[in-house]
Amino acid sequence: MRFQTLFEGRWIFAVVIALGVSGGLLGWLWLVVLAALLVLFCINFFRDPDRPIPPGDDVVVAAADGVVADIIEIEETEVLKTRCLRVGIFLSVFDVHVNKAPIAGKVTYRQHHPGIYLDARNPECSIKNEALTWAIEGAKATLVIRQITGAIARRIVPWSQVGDNVEKGFRFGMIRFGSRTEVYLPLTATVEVKVGDRVAGAQSIIARLN
Incomplete structure (x- = not known):
């Protein structure tokens, strides 16, 4: 994960985490589970792996x-x-x-x-x-x-x-x-x-x- 990439999703992560916290405070387990799944989805979406790059100008x-x-x-x-x-x-x-x-x-x-x-x-x-x-x-x-x-x-x-x-x-x-x-x-x-x-x-x- 790279900070620059994750930074683009900061508001999305904030909203999803807020939903999870709200669900926990209200005792709504389904909302906590949903928020957890959304966090996992966002982490997967904003992944940014390093890869070997083939050389050559052509x-x-x-x-x-x-x-x-x-x-x-x-x-x-x-x-x-x-x-x-x-x-x-x-x-x-x-x-x-x-x-x-x-x-x-x-x-x-x-x-x-x-x-x-x-x-x-x-x-x-x-x-x-x-x-x-x-x-x-x-x-x-x-x-x-x-x-x-x-x-x-x-x-x-x-x-x-x-x-x-x-x-x-x-x-x-x-x-x-x-x-x-x-x-x-x-x-x-x-x-x-x-x-x-x-x-x-x-x-x-x-x-x-x-």
Whole structure:
């Protein structure tokens, strides 16, 4: 557990613990049990393990834990303004929600986009939901990463700024309670995952840059 990650859940922990204390004072065992289960859930949600990071400027790692939801060729219109390969990762409420830099490089772009809160499995969520777009300029390419909220996740927390130099696997932000993270790759990249694969942020190789 890391303090920075746990700090994002401080109010949630406070409310849940207050419920448990209130249940104890009132003699409501069911509320104490419920609060205890919620505390365990929150501890699991805000976990943030260290992992071995594959080396190499050509190696692109997953920016999030979760399941590869789609791999498509699409026009990236915000930063690169060219066609890219997009790898979308769906994060359930049981996944680690800290996002990791897929390559080492310099943060050259960060832009928040207001929106609605469709389920992160809805194909339209990439366009309509609240999101935060990043670009990291690496040794071999500039990659775009999008953090997208879901029906339950309604807060994106950025921890990095434009101009920051980040290492591969660096924790640049998180999304709270179920969401989606997308990585936009050059068309020349070789994708190493397929739809349905489960990936671990900063550890699983999702592509190689050619």
